Amino acid sequence: MNLAHWRNWKKFLAVGVLLLVVMAGCNTGSRPTVTDIPAQAERTPQPPVEPSPTATITATPEPAALIINGERVALREFEASLIQLEAADRDLAIQRSDEERIRLVANDLIEQTLLAQAARENGFSVDDEQLNNRIQQLIEDAGGRQAFEDWLSQMGYAEEGVFRSALRRAMEAARQRDQVVASLPPQIEQVKARQIVVRLRSTADSLYRQLQAGADFATLAFQYDPLTGGDLGWFPRGFLTVPAVEExxxxLQPGEYSGVIESDFGYHIVQVEQRDESHPLSGEARLTLQQKILQEWLEARRAAAQIEMLYP
Known part of the structure; x- marks a missing residue:
């Protein structure tokens, strides 16, 4: 992670001072000094003086925007994330309502916190040395301490302490994210297929009858997709944008084709060319399945979590 890609977003403690004032007794006439009072003077017995209680100072908790399983996400960190999202939206000319930005920031911080909590449960936490080393690297990447502090200000981090908390959580979350997606094996069951897609049901039905009469699937596919012939390549379950086509x-077995399948894109007929029980994943397929695995993990974790939204 470098500064260009970082998002991915006190009340003063009032301390009362106890002032103990001891007042000397007064006589009629002149005010006595210590030497004016006879050592053996008869005095009225006084009850023992109880020691004054020591004032206990209780720190005021940092205002929170979210509480996830008892862990507080500081209001200042939440507001910094909003500033970052607003800046990104301006750069990309994206129009969002304030409510949508709040929801997106809340979801991001909730997911980060759930991941970080799982990392700590699994024995991984970022200590101060690791955090300091990472910050030092960021300072060097920024071009020095002043440039780093200017960047912190631009990102909404009025104090480095707020950034440290956000960075620690992000580092722990990244570790857990890597652990979750690592469960995906490098090779899984896949098929190699091609499809014909047309807009009209009548056209699809006509093509299906031609296939039943012995027409070549690839020849017909190239008529409707001259560039690729409807080639879908190798893909695993959970990859295609049309689940019915994937299902x-x-x-199907190699050489077989489906009936007409309706979707929002039109009408499909799909043919499987090859099958492999353990085929290497392409980079795109791996990324898609990793995102799917991570989302399923987060949904399960979130369903079991106790979440309080305190913002605004």
């Missing part, structure tokens, strides 16, 4: 493909 049909995994139900």
């Amino acid at each position: 049909a493909a995994f139900g």
